[in-house]
Amino acid sequence: MNHPAALYRPAHADYGSRWDSERIVDRHPESSDYLFGALAPAVNADNNDFAESTVLPPLTAVPLATFTPWNLRAPATGGELSLARLAGGYIPFPANTAVAVQSGDPRNSVAGLYQSFEDYLQKYEAATDKLISEGYLLPGFKDAYMDIARANEEVFE
Helix, strand or coil: CCCCCCCCCCECCCCCCCHHHHCCCCCCCCCCCCECCCCCCCECCCCCECHHHCCCCHHHHCCCEEEECCCECCHHHCCCCCECCCCCEEEECCCCHHHHHHHCCCCCCHHHHCCCHHHHHHHHHHHHHHHHHCCCCCHHHHHHHHHHHHCCHHHHC
């Protein structure tokens, strides 16, 4: 797996003295003396965010893949170790341990995480209910979230 050669470091833009109070641009900066650093949550053995360091949606809390908040540019466009702006990605887990061993993938397999599709659905629903009980998700969205989980049935076939 390739990783980016560099992370984005957005620059602070000084638009002049009236920007903060009036949103009037007096100066269009061409450079900056201050760059913002990027922070990222800690990750687990599958390279997904720890639930203790951020609020996870059910798709990430009950994963079928490694989710990345970044993605590399396609080699055909050049700069294949450069970040594609605002484009996250995912790397599906191997179906079972045999596939993981054969491909040299150290992450969990789908079969290693879930006994069946029904087991996956139960865990996904529990993660959805947890977000609702903690106030991060409105109850009216539960059916839509469960539809997302049901659409993953083919992963278990």
